[in-house]
Amino acid sequence: MDHRRHLLDAVHRDLAACRACPAMIGPVVHGPPVMSRVLLVGQAPGPREGGFGRPFAWTAGKTLFGWFESALGVDEPTFRDRVYIAAVARCFPGKASSGGDRKPDRDEIARCGTFLSREVDILQPELVLPVGALAIEQVLGHRGPLSGVIGTTQRARFHGVETDVIALPHPSGVSTWHRGEPGKTLLTEALALIGKHPAWIAAVR
Ligand code: SF4
Numbered sequence: 001m002d003h004r005r006h007l008l009d010a011v012h013r014d015l016a017a018c019r020a021c022p023a024m025i026g027p028v029v030h031g032p033p034v035m036s037r038v039l040l041v042g043q044a045p046g047p048r049e050g051g052f053g054r055p056f057a058w059t060a061g062k063t064l065f066g067w068f069e070s071a072l073g074v075d076e077p078t079f080r081d082r083v084y085i086a087a088v089a090r091c092f093p094g095k096a097s098s099g100g101d102r103k104p105d106r107d108e109i110a111r112c113g114t115f116l117s118r119e120v121d122i123l124q125p126e127l128v129l130p131v132g133a134l135a136i137e138q139v140l141g142h143r144g145p146l147s148g149v150i151g152t153t154q155r156a157r158f159h160g161v162e163t164d165v166i167a168l169p170h171p172s173g174v175s176t177w178h179r180g181e182p183g184k185t186l187l188t189e190a191l192a193l194i195g196k197h198p199a200w201i202a203a204v205r
Helices: 003-017 060-071 076-082 106-123 133-140 185-196 198-204
Strands: 038-042 085-086 127-130 154-158 161-165
Touching: 003 106, 038 106, 038 133, 038 198, 060 076, 060 185, 076 198, 085 106, 127 133, 133 154, 185 198
Parallel strands: 038 085, 038 127, 127 161
Antiparallel strands: 154 161
16 A cells, blocks of 8 residues: 555554543544545534534535535535545534634644645645635635635645645535625635636546
8 A cells, every 4th residue: 555545554553542632522533534635624513413423514515515516516525535535623612602613723723734734735635725714824824804815816835745736615504604695706706716727627527
């Protein structure tokens, strides 16, 4: 078996055994060891994903995979088979007092970032798709309005690897940005950019 695949399996074993964050609610959720040059980075699993044992397994996933199917003709099974799905944090952070899911804090992001760093080092992605404001901030260092980055291709150094970055909004029901304007148009533009990117084309063909 490919040496890099062995390394990725080791990351997944370490992830599965991780209990480093006292406030996080297990189990650890991660996707399969897809050897892809396209890396999607989400925020953190929701309350349902642990039961299914895979990221984006509930309503946010339906919306996310629906975008790729309707805009690019790539269905959910194909997407999961061709794109490596990572996240800023791999455990459910619990609910925030405001109602949505709690955002991982700085220490949790740093701890879980060691896994992300290993994954990036192994996969050497040519295209990174951060999903939602927290992932966008981690990948691009961008903290302003989503309209400042969504709908563009950026070049960034992510965990030591130079890569193209095409950001997407968070597909959760809590976020309404992508349903109004300019979100709707910028999301359409971002998906079109992904569809034309050589790493995406190579991954899904
Ligand atoms: S969030 Fe990441 S670092 Fe924290 S316990 Fe879960 S897997 Fe470990």
